[in-house]
Each structure stands twice: as structure tokens, then as C-alpha cells.
Amino acid sequence: MKIDLSGKVALVTGGAAGIGRACAQTLAQAGALVVVVDINLPGAQETIDSIGSGLALRCDLSDPQDVEAMRDRVLTEMGKVDILVNNAGIISYRRGIGAVSLEEWNKVIDVNLRGPFLVCRVFIEEMKKLGWGKIINFSSLAARVGGIEVGIHYAASKAGLIGLTRTLAKEGGPYGINVNAVAPGIIATEPVKRQIAGHEEQYISQIPLRRLGEPQDVANVILFLASPLSDYITGIVLDINGGIYMG
Numbered sequence: 001m002k003i004d005l006s007g008k009v010a011l012v013t014g015g016a017a018g019i020g021r022a023c024a025q026t027l028a029q030a031g032a033l034v035v036v037v038d039i040n041l042p043g044a045q046e047t048i049d050s051i052g053s054g055l056a057l058r059c060d061l062s063d064p065q066d067v068e069a070m071r072d073r074v075l076t077e078m079g080k081v082d083i084l085v086n087n088a089g090i091i092s093y094r095r096g097i098g099a100v101s102l103e104e105w106n107k108v109i110d111v112n113l114r115g116p117f118l119v120c121r122v123f124i125e126e127m128k129k130l131g132w133g134k135i136i137n138f139s140s141l142a143a144r145v146g147g148i149e150v151g152i153h154y155a156a157s158k159a160g161l162i163g164l165t166r167t168l169a170k171e172g173g174p175y176g177i178n179v180n181a182v183a184p185g186i187i188a189t190e191p192v193k194r195q196i197a198g199h200e201e202q203y204i205s206q207i208p209l210r211r212l213g214e215p216q217d218v219a220n221v222i223l224f225l226a227s228p229l230s231d232y233i234t235g236i237v238l239d240i241n242g243g244i245y246m247g
């Protein structure tokens, strides 16, 4: 069966780079009209240029006013959002809890957890009116097993997203809105490649599929969760990790 998302508007946060860019491109290839929202506007525009159409918007997802202004622009220009991919996030690296300042804790929670909360909150009522919608949040392997390379604040933000996802799945279900999360493992995007440079083999040897993940591996799963093929799935956390953790 061919996945056809024509007529659907898909909003991808953090689509200026990495996994978000692959998701935006993949959803567009399936026919969706794509909006890329990112704090990095040139990067978001580059993604849209690679697709050939769509809308790139600058928005700092940790800023509630920015998120509301973004919602107004999207609804004015696109009329609706059918598919919401809350991919944007910042990675913080592991060290002892005593070395994590309150300021850094707040920043990571604000972007990774409060950001998706704000974005879901500004779009959910419009989605309920449509009677069909897909929300996909980005958790992480770190929420499943504790941070390996990443910090306690990152792992806590990604674990929080699981509770957010399941609670929103209960609210959205009666309106035909599926809310799911993905938990990627070690995906070879720029920040991750930088962090594990020199010890990649240590990870690869622990991954049953014997390779790091690629952004496209995640985008393929997002396409499934954004499509009618997943209409009876809600509230799940789908691991995309080559088998390094089997929940």
C-alpha cells in the first residue's frame, strides 16, 4: 500500500537539521504540505528549499509568546495542522548531578519538555475540530535506560515526554487524534557524531544490527506513525535503536 499524505499539513519542529530535516523531506515525499519550525531559520529554509515548497518559520520553542505567534502564522497560511512532529530538542552531556546548574536544567527542560507541551497546547483544539490528527513526540533511549552519553536533565526531559504523550493520547483519542512517541537510540546526526567521535566502535559492537542509526531510519517510522496505517496505535513509545535496548 502506498502512503499518501496529500491534503495533509505536517508541522515538523527542529526541521533545520538532522532527524527533523529527514522527517520533513520524507513527509513531503509522501505528499504532505510541510511547515518547518526551528530557532535556526536559514536551516529551516534550506530544508524547505530541498523540498521545493512549504513554509519555514523561526520560533524559539522555549518561548510561549513565540509559540503562540508561530501558531497564528501557521493557521493563517496553512489553515490547519494534521500532523505534528515534536522533534526539536537539545542534547546535554552526562556528568555528575552536582555539576548540572539550575540554569542548565531549566534550559533543557524548557526546550525538550515544555516546548512540546506548548506546541501541543496551541494546536490540539484545532486538531480536535478536524477529527483526525497525528502527534509524534521525541523521547529517547536515555528515557528507557538512563543517560549513556547524555545528562540527567536530558534523560528527565525525555522521560517526561512519555507521560505527556500517554496523557494526551487519552485526551485526543475520542477525537481521532493519535499521540505517540519514538525513542531513538544512537542516530548519526552532527551533534552525536561529534560526541562519540573516536569511540563509535564501542557502541556499534553493542548494537545487534551492528550500525548506528541514520536520520532516515527515524523518518521512516515517523511516516508510518503520521499515516493512516497507524490509526489504531496510540500512547506507545516506539524504540528505534537497532536492538540495543529491547523493551
Ligand SMILES: NC(=O)c1ccc[n+]([C@@H]2O[C@H](COP(=O)([O-])OP(=O)(O)OC[C@H]3O[C@@H](n4cnc5c(N)ncnc54)[C@H](O)[C@@H]3O)[C@@H](O)[C@H]2O)c1
Pocket: 013, 014, 015, 016, 017, 018, 019, 020, 037, 038, 039, 040, 043, 059, 060, 061, 062, 087, 088, 089, 090, 091, 111, 138, 139, 140, 141, 183, 184, 185, 186, 187, 188, 189, 190, 191, 192
Ligand atoms: N541523534 C540521536 O542519537 C537522538 C537520540 C535520541 C533522541 N534524539 C532526539 O531527536 C531529536 C532530533 O535530534 P537530532 O540529533 O536531529 O538533533 P539536531 O541538533 O541535529 O537537531 C535539532 C534541531 O532542533 C532545533 N532546536 C534546538 N533548540 C530549539 C528551540 N529552542 N526552538 C526551536 N528549535 C530548536 C535545532 O536548531 C536543530 O535544527 C531531538 O529531540 C533529540 O533529543 C536524538
